[in-house]
Amino acid sequence: MFNRDLVLKQRAEILHALCSSGSTEHLERVLDKLLSQGELIWEEYQNIQVQGRALYTNVRQLLDLVYTKGEDTCEFFLAAVKQVLPEAQGAGITFSGCCSNLEKTGESQSTSSQTLLTQRASLVTKLQACIDGALEALVESGHFTSSDCDDVLLPIHTPSQQARRLLDHVRSKGESAAKCVLHYIQESESSLNQEKWTLSKEFSKYQKKLSSSVSAQSCFLSSYGRTSHMPLDEIYTEAQLELANDFADLSGALDLDDIVGAAGTVNDEADTVLVSGEAGSGKSTVLQRLHLLWARGVSLKGFLLLFPFSCRRLNSEQRELSVQELLFQHCCWPDKEQEEIFQFILDHPHLILFSFDGLDELKQGFSDEHMVCCPTQRAPVNILLFNLLQGFLMKGVRKVVTSRPEAVGPMLKKHLRKEVLLKGFSPSGIDCFVKKHHRDPTVAAKVLESLQMNTALLGLCHSPVLCWIVSQCHKELLGCGEGSPQTITDVYLMILQHFLQHQSPLKSTMGLGWLQEHIKVVLHLGQLAFEGLGTSCYIFTDTDLETCYVTEKDICMGFLILSKDMSSTHSKRYEFLHVTMQCFFAALFIVLSNNTDRSTIHKLFEPQNMKGTRLSSNCFMGCIPSSDQQEQGLEGESVIAETSNLQITATFVSGLLSQRHRSLWFHCCPSAGMEKKVRQVVKCLSKGMHKHFKSIPQPVQGEKKSMHAMPGFVWLIKCIYEMQECKIAKDAMSKLEVDHLKLTYCNIGPVECTALAYVLQYLRNPVGLQLDYNSVGDVGVEQLLPCMHICNSLYLRNNNITDEGIRKLIAKGIQCDNFQKIALFNNKLTDACTQHFSLLLKTKQNFLSLRLGNNNITAEGAKQLAEGLKFNHSLQYLGLWGNKISDTGAEALASALEGSKTLVWLSLVGNGVGSAGAYALAKVIESSASLEELWLTENCITKAGVECLIQALERNTHVKSVWLRNNDLSLEEVEEMTRCESRLIF
Numbered sequence: 001m002f003n004r005d006l007v008l009k010q011r012a013e014i015l016h017a018l019c020s021s022g023s024t025e026h027l028e029r030v031l032d033k034l035l036s037q038g039e040l041i042w043e044e045y046q047n048i049q050v051q052g053r054a055l056y057t058n059v060r061q062l063l064d065l066v067y068t069k070g071e072d073t074c075e076f077f078l079a080a081v082k083q084v085l086p087e088a089q090g091a092g093i094t095f096s097g098c099c100s101n102l103e104k105t106g107e108s109q110s111t112s113s114q115t116l117l118t119q120r121a122s123l124v125t126k127l128q129a130c131i132d133g134a135l136e137a138l139v140e141s142g143h144f145t146s147s148d149c150d151d152v153l154l155p156i157h158t159p160s161q162q163a164r165r166l167l168d169h170v171r172s173k174g175e176s177a178a179k180c181v182l183h184y185i186q187e188s189e190s191s192l193n194q195e196k197w198t199l200s201k202e203f204s205k206y207q208k209k210l211s212s213s214v215s216a217q218s219c220f221l222s223s224y225g226r227t228s229h230m231p232l233d234e235i236y237t238e239a240q241l242e243l244a245n246d247f248a249d250l251s252g253a254l255d256l257d258d259i260v261g262a263a264g265t266v267n268d269e270a271d272t273v274l275v276s277g278e279a280g281s282g283k284s285t286v287l288q289r290l291h292l293l294w295a296r297g298v299s300l301k302g303f304l305l306l307f308p309f310s311c312r313r314l315n316s317e318q319r320e321l322s323v324q325e326l327l328f329q330h331c332c333w334p335d336k337e338q339e340e341i342f343q344f345i346l347d348h349p350h351l352i353l354f355s356f357d358g359l360d361e362l363k364q365g366f367s368d369e370h371m372v373c374c375p376t377q378r379a380p381v382n383i384l385l386f387n388l389l390q391g392f393l394m395k396g397v398r399k400v401v402t403s404r405p406e407a408v409g410p411m412l413k414k415h416l417r418k419e420v421l422l423k424g425f426s427p428s429g430i431d432c433f434v435k436k437h438h439r440d441p442t443v444a445a446k447v448l449e450s451l452q453m454n455t456a457l458l459g460l461c462h463s464p465v466l467c468w469i470v471s472q473c474h475k476e477l478l479g480c481g482e483g484s485p486q487t488i489t490d491v492y493l494m495i496l497q498h499f500l501q502h503q504s505p506l507k508s509t510m511g512l513g514w515l516q517e518h519i520k521v522v523l524h525l526g527q528l529a530f531e532g533l534g535t536s537c538y539i540f541t542d543t544d545l546e547t548c549y550v551t552e553k554d555i556c557m558g559f560l561i562l563s564k565d566m567s568s569t570h571s572k573r574y575e576f577l578h579v580t581m582q583c584f585f586a587a588l589f590i591v592l593s594n595n596t597d598r599s600t601i602h603k604l605f606e607p608q609n610m611k612g613t614r615l616s617s618n619c620f621m622g623c624i625p626s627s628d629q630q631e632q633g634l635e636g637e638s639v640i641a642e643t644s645n646l647q648i649t650a651t652f653v654s655g656l657l658s659q660r661h662r663s664l665w666f667h668c669c670p671s672a673g674m675e676k677k678v679r680q681v682v683k684c685l686s687k688g689m690h691k692h693f694k695s696i697p698q699p700v701q702g703e704k705k706s707m708h709a710m711p712g713f714v715w716l717i718k719c720i721y722e723m724q725e726c727k728i729a730k731d732a733m734s735k736l737e738v739d740h741l742k743l744t745y746c747n748i749g750p751v752e753c754t755a756l757a758y759v760l761q762y763l764r765n766p767v768g769l770q771l772d773y774n775s776v777g778d779v780g781v782e783q784l785l786p787c788m789h790i791c792n793s794l795y796l797r798n799n800n801i802t803d804e805g806i807r808k809l810i811a812k813g814i815q816c817d818n819f820q821k822i823a824l825f826n827n828k829l830t831d832a833c834t835q836h837f838s839l840l841l842k843t844k845q846n847f848l849s850l851r852l853g854n855n856n857i858t859a860e861g862a863k864q865l866a867e868g869l870k871f872n873h874s875l876q877y878l879g880l881w882g883n884k885i886s887d888t889g890a891e892a893l894a895s896a897l898e899g900s901k902t903l904v905w906l907s908l909v910g911n912g913v914g915s916a917g918a919y920a921l922a923k924v925i926e927s928s929a930s931l932e933e934l935w936l937t938e939n940c941i942t943k944a945g946v947e948c949l950i951q952a953l954e955r956n957t958h959v960k961s962v963w964l965r966n967n968d969l970s971l972e973e974v975e976e977m978t979r980c981e982s983r984l985i986f
C-alpha cells in the first residue's frame with residue numbers, strides 16, 4: 001500500500017498514538033524531524049504548532065498537511081512517527097511502506113538559520129544540557145532580552161520544550177543569533193569533552209610552546225616583508241566567505257569561525273574542510289588569521305593543539321616520515337615526553353586541528369592509491385597528507401586545507417566535510433583595507449576616489465593581492481592621471497616600477513628608461529621564476545639563486561622574501577612575495593629574454609598539451625627530489641594546479657606584449673624578436689578561441705545555438721583583454737556564431753566581467769548571456785555595460801547584485817534595442833530598484849521577460865512595478881516568486897495587468913498573497929486574452945479566494961493552469977475544488 005493511503009486509512013490510530021499520553025512531546029519530536037528533513041517549512045510548522053490549541057487539533061492539522069504534500073512526505077512522516085513512538089504505542093500502526101532513513105540529513109546547510117532547522121532534532125537534545133548557558137550567551141551578545149529568557153524558561157515547559165522555544169526565538173532574531181547559539185553549543189560540547197581529562201604538566205608546556213610558535217609565525221603579514229613589517233592585526237580585513245553549494249544564501253555571510261563550524265556540512269563523517277579561492281584571494285592570510293586567533297585563545301577554543309603546515313614547504317621534505325615525526329619535526333618539538341603527548345593526540349582527535357595551506361602547490365597531485373592507517377608507519381609526506389585528508393590517518397582530527405579550485409578533483413571532493421569559497425574583498429572590504437593601509441585619511445580618501453573613477457581597477461581590487469599592490473603604489477597611482485592602470489599587467493608593472501625605484505630613488509629616471517636601468521635584476525629574477533614554474537618550485541635555495549645569477553642586491557629589491565619555516569632548517573630559503581609575482585617575473589623573462597625555447601609561448605598557451613614536457617628545458621634540479629615518484633606526481637592531478645600558474649603567466653605575457661607597453665621594451669630587446677612573440681601570442685589566442693567555437697554542438701532544429709563555456713574560455717578572453725587591442729577582440733568574436741552563451745558557475749567576478757564585456761561587445765549578432773551563479777556584484781554589472789547592446793537576454797541569478805547595480809544596468813538597458821529579458825533571481829534587490837524596472841517597462845515596448853524571484857520586494861515595490869506595467873504592451877513573463885508583495889501588491893499588479901494582451905506567465909509563488917489578492921487576480925484571468933499560467937503556490941489563499949478564480953476560469957479558455965499548492969485549504973476543500981475545475985493544480 002502507498003504511504004499516503006497508510007496515513008489516510010490509519011488516521012484515527014496515528015492520532016490516538018500521538019495524543020494519548022496527553023503530552024505534546026511526541027508531536028513535537030515528529031515535527032522536529034520533518035523540519036530537519038525539509039519536509040515542512042517554517043511557516044507550516046508554525047501553523048501546526050499553535051500554542052493553546054488542543055493537541056488533537058494540531059495533530060489533525062499535521063495529518064492533513066502531510067497527506068496534501070504527497071507520497072514522499074507521508075513516507076517521512078510515517079518513519080518519524082515510528083521512531084518517536086515507544087514500541088507499544090506504535091504497535092497497532094502499519095509502517096510497512098516507509099523505508100525513509102531519517103538520519104540522512106546530509107544536505108548542505110548554507111546558513112546558521114538553516115542549520116537550526118536541519119539539525120533541529122539533535123540541537124534540541126544538546127541544548128537541554130546547557131540551556132542556561134546558551135541563554136546567557138544570547139543575552140550577552142545582545143540577541144535576547146530578559147523577557148525572551150523568561151518566555152523560554154516558563155515553568156510549564158519541559159526541558160525539551162524549553163530547548164525548542166529557545167530555537168524558535170533564535171530563529172525569529174535572525175542569522176546572527178543563530179550563529180551565536182550554534183557557536184555556544186559547539187564550544188560547550190568541546191569544553192564538556194575537555195573536562196573529562198586533566199592535562200599533564202608536559203602537555204601544557206608543549207601546548208604553550210606550540211601556540212607561541214604559531215603566534216610568532218602568524219603575527220606579521222609576509223607580503224610586507226622587506227618594505228615594512230605589517231602586523232596582521234593592523235591590516236587584516238574581512239574577506240568574503242561563502243559556502244560552495246547551490247543553496248548558498250548570500251545574505252548569510254560566513255565568518256572565520258564558520259570555516260570549522262557546523263554550517264554547510266555536507267558530510268558529517270569527513271574531517272576535511274576545504275577553503276578554495278583563486279591565487280591572491282587571501283587563502284593563506286585567512287588561515288594565518290585563524291592561526292593567530294587560536295594562539296591567542298580567541299577562536300577555535302575547542303582545539304587544544306593546532307598544527308599548521310604549508311604544502312609549499314612540505315615539498316622539500318624528502319624523507320619518509322610518520323605522522324608523529326611530521327607533527328613534531330615540522331611544527332613543534334616537545335622537549336620531553338614525546339610519546340605521552342602523541343598518545344594524548346591519538347586519544348583525543350577531536351581536540352586537534354591540522355591546517356594545510358596551498359594544496360595546489362604540492363608537487364604530487366592528490367591520489368588515493370596508497371593507504372596508510374597507522375600513525376607510526378613512515379611514508380612520503382604527500383602520502384601521509386592524502387591519508388590524513390581522507391581520514392584513514394588521524395580520524396576525527398579536523399583538517400582545514402586551502403587550495404585553488406582547479407587543483408581539487410572529484411577524488412578528493414568526496415572526502416570533504418564541506419567547502420568554503422573565498423571570494424576576495426567586498427566593495428566595503430576594499431574601502432576598509434585601503435583605510436587600514438593608509439593611516440593618513442586624506443591619502444586613503446584620494447586612493448579610494450581614484451578607484452571610484454576607474455571601475456576596471458576597482459574590479460581588480462576585489463582580489464586582495466591586487467588591492468595590496470594598488471595601495472602600496474598609491475603614489476604611482478595618483479600620479480598617473482589619465483593613464484591609470486586598467487589591466488592586471490598594468491598593476492604588476494606598477495609594483496615593478498615601484499619596488500625598483502624605491503631601492504634606487506636617486507638614480508631613478510621617471511621616463512620609460514626605468515626598466516632598461518634595471519634590466520639585469522629583472523632578467524635574473526625572471527629566470528629564477530621561470531625555471532621554478534617549469535618545475536613547480538616555489539622555494540629557492542642559495543644554489544638556485546646562484547644558478548640564475550640572483551645577487552644580494554637583486555634580493556634587496558623586495559620581490560623575494562625569506563621563506564618562513566616551522567621546522568628548524570638552517571639554510572636560508574627564499575620565495576616570491578606571492579605566487580602571482582613569480583608568474584609575472586616568469587612572463588617578463590619570456591618576453592625579454594632571448595634564451596627561452598622557441599616553443600615556450602606555444603606551450604604556455606596550450607598547457608593541456610604539456611603533459612610530460614617542461615616549460616623550461618633547463619630546469620634546475622636543486623629544489624626538487626629527482627625520484628621516479630616525483631616524475632609520476634607531475635603527471636598526475638598536479639598538472640592541473642600547474643596549469644593554473646601557466647595560465648596566469650600567459651595572461652601576463654599577453655599583457656606585456658600589448659602595443660601599449662612596447663615602448664617600455666624598446667631599449668631592452670630587439671624589436672624583430674618582440675614582433676615575432678606578439679604574432680605567436682595572437683595566433684595562439686585565435687587558435688584557442690577557434691577550438692572552443694568548434695566544440696559548439698549544432699542546435700536541434702527549432703532550438704537556439706548555445707555555447708556552454710568550457711574551462712579555459714574565460715582565461716582566453718582575459719588574455720585578449722590584457723592585450724587591449726580591439727582588432728584582436730574583433731577578429732576573435734567575428735567567428736563566434738551562437739544565440740546563447742552560458743557561463744554559469746564559472747567564477748566570474750568583476751575582473752572577468754570587464755574582460756568579457758571588452759571582447760563580447762564585438763559579437764556580430766545579439767546573444768543571451770547567462771551568468772547565473774557567479775560573483776558579478778554591482779561592480780561587475782557596471783563592467784558589463786559596454787556589451788549590453790549585444791545582449792538580448794541577461795541572466796544574473798545569484799550574483800550578489802543590489803539596487804545600485806540595477807540602477808546602472810537599467811539606465812543602460814533602456815537605450816539598448818536588443819535587450820528584452822532579464823533574470824535576477826536570488827540577489828539583494830529591494831523596493832528601491834522597482835522604480836527603475838517601472839521606467840524600463842514604460843519605455844521599452846519590446847521587453848519580454850522580467851524575473852525578480854527571491855529578492856526583497858514588498859507591496860510598495862509591486863505598486864511601482866504596476867505603474868510601469870500599466871503602460872507596457874509587450875511583457876510576456878513576470879516572475880516574483882519568493883518576495884513579500886502580499887495582497888496589496890497582488891492587487892496593484894492585477895489592476896495593471898487587467899486586459900493584458902501579452903502576459904503569458906505570472907508567478908507570485910510564496911508572496912503572502914491571500915484571498916483578496918486572488919480576487920483581484922481573478923479579474924486578470926477573466927480579462928486577459930494571453931495568460932496561460934498563473935503560479936500561486938505557497939500563499940495563504942482560502943476557499944473564498946479559489947472560488948473567485950474558478951468563476952473567472954469559467955470565462956477563460958486560454959489559461960492552462962493555476963497552481964495553488966500549499967495554500968490555506970483543507971483536504972476536503974482541495975478535493976471538491978479539483979472536481980470543479982481541472983486546471984487548478986493543488
Ligand code: ADP
Pocket residue numbers: 221222223224235236237238239277278279280281282283284285286433464465466468578
Ligand atoms: P592566496 O593564499 O589566496 O594566494 P594570500 O593570502 O597570499 O592569497 O594573499 C595575498 C596578499 O593579499 C597578502 O599577502 C596580503 O597582502 C593581501 N591579503 C590577502 N587577504 C587579506 C586580508 N584578509 N586582509 C588584508 N590583506 C590581505
